[in-house]
Amino acid sequence: xxxxxxxxxxxxxxxxxxxxxxxxxxxxxxxxxxxxxxxxxxxxxxxxxxxxxxxxxxxxxxxxxxxxxxxxx
Numbered sequence: 001x002x003x004x005x006x007x008x009x010x011x012x013x014x015x016x017x018x019x020x021x022x023x024x025x026x027x028x029x030x031x032x033x034x035x036x037x038x039x040x041x042x043x044x045x046x047x048x049x050x051x052x053x054x055x056x057x058x059x060x061x062x063x064x065x066x067x068x069x070x071x072x073x
Contacts, residue, residue: 010040010049011057018071031060031067 014031021029033046042048046067050060060069 007049007052011053013039014058014069015071015073018069019073027070028061028068029070031069033067 017031018029023029031046036045037043039045040049050058050067050069056072058069058071060067062068
């Protein structure tokens with residue numbers, strides 16, 4: 001799979017966040033979408049970037065306004 005440089009940087013940032021915040025008893029991490037929106041200077045991080053990653057890399061679930069994700073690292 002060919003991934004452009006900008007998407008690669010987003011994946012690396014998500015991987016770092018995932019590893020730093022993953023609880024011992026779960027594979028799921030809460031994703032602070034608003035914080036990532038602010039970091040990337042956009043209000044559409046969760047709509048623009050997250051859906052572009054294949055489920056072989058990131059699995060995302062939204063429920064009641066909370067986004068959580070799991071990565072296969």
